[in-house]
Amino acid sequence: MAAGTRVWKCCRCDEELVPKKTVLSYLGHTVAHELLTCPKCGKVYVSKELAEGKMSEVEQLLEDK
Ligand SMILES: [Zn+2]
Numbered sequence: 001m002a003a004g005t006r007v008w009k010c011c012r013c014d015e016e017l018v019p020k021k022t023v024l025s026y027l028g029h030t031v032a033h034e035l036l037t038c039p040k041c042g043k044v045y046v047s048k049e050l051a052e053g054k055m056s057e058v059e060q061l062l063e064d065k
Pocket of ligand 1: 013014040042
Protein backbone atom coordinates (compact mmCIF):
# COMPACT_ATOMS: atom_id res chain seq x y z
CA MET A 1 0.00 0.00 0.00
CA ALA A 2 1.60 3.27 -1.06
CA ALA A 3 1.62 5.99 1.53
CA GLY A 4 -0.40 9.03 0.62
CA THR A 5 -2.52 7.20 -1.91
CA ARG A 6 -6.15 7.36 -1.02
CA VAL A 7 -8.95 5.73 -2.92
CA TRP A 8 -12.15 7.70 -2.77
CA LYS A 9 -15.40 5.84 -3.07
CA CYS A 10 -18.97 6.95 -3.46
CA CYS A 11 -20.74 6.59 -0.13
CA ARG A 12 -23.91 5.44 -1.90
CA CYS A 13 -22.63 3.11 -4.61
CA ASP A 14 -19.23 2.06 -3.22
CA GLU A 15 -17.81 2.81 -6.66
CA GLU A 16 -14.33 4.24 -7.06
CA LEU A 17 -14.47 7.92 -7.92
CA VAL A 18 -12.90 9.02 -11.17
CA PRO A 19 -11.48 12.46 -11.99
CA LYS A 20 -13.67 14.28 -14.45
CA LYS A 21 -13.42 17.71 -16.01
CA THR A 22 -16.18 19.74 -14.49
CA VAL A 23 -17.09 23.30 -15.39
CA LEU A 24 -17.45 25.66 -12.47
CA SER A 25 -19.10 29.02 -12.65
CA TYR A 26 -17.42 31.82 -10.75
CA LEU A 27 -18.37 35.47 -10.95
CA GLY A 28 -19.66 35.08 -14.47
CA HIS A 29 -16.62 33.13 -15.62
CA THR A 30 -16.53 29.43 -16.29
CA VAL A 31 -13.51 27.41 -15.27
CA ALA A 32 -12.88 23.76 -16.09
CA HIS A 33 -11.62 21.85 -13.09
CA GLU A 34 -10.96 18.20 -12.49
CA LEU A 35 -13.20 16.88 -9.73
CA LEU A 36 -13.80 13.39 -8.42
CA THR A 37 -17.05 12.03 -9.72
CA CYS A 38 -18.91 8.77 -9.15
CA PRO A 39 -19.16 6.96 -12.51
CA LYS A 40 -22.41 5.35 -11.41
CA CYS A 41 -24.63 8.06 -9.93
CA GLY A 42 -22.63 11.06 -11.17
CA LYS A 43 -22.28 12.67 -7.77
CA VAL A 44 -19.39 15.14 -7.66
CA TYR A 45 -17.17 15.00 -4.61
CA VAL A 46 -15.34 18.19 -3.71
CA SER A 47 -12.38 17.59 -1.48
CA LYS A 48 -12.22 19.50 1.77
CA GLU A 49 -9.09 21.25 0.53
CA LEU A 50 -10.80 22.37 -2.64
CA ALA A 51 -13.95 23.46 -0.82
CA GLU A 52 -11.97 25.56 1.61
CA GLY A 53 -9.53 26.94 -0.94
CA LYS A 54 -11.99 27.01 -3.82
CA MET A 55 -12.25 30.74 -4.34
CA SER A 56 -8.52 31.50 -4.24
CA GLU A 57 -7.84 28.50 -6.44
CA VAL A 58 -10.39 29.58 -9.03
CA GLU A 59 -9.04 33.11 -8.88
CA GLN A 60 -5.57 31.78 -9.63
CA LEU A 61 -6.90 29.78 -12.55
CA LEU A 62 -8.56 32.89 -13.94
CA GLU A 63 -5.40 34.94 -13.56
CA ASP A 64 -3.39 32.37 -15.48
CA LYS A 65 -5.53 32.81 -18.57
ZN1 LIG B 1 -22.43 6.91 -6.60
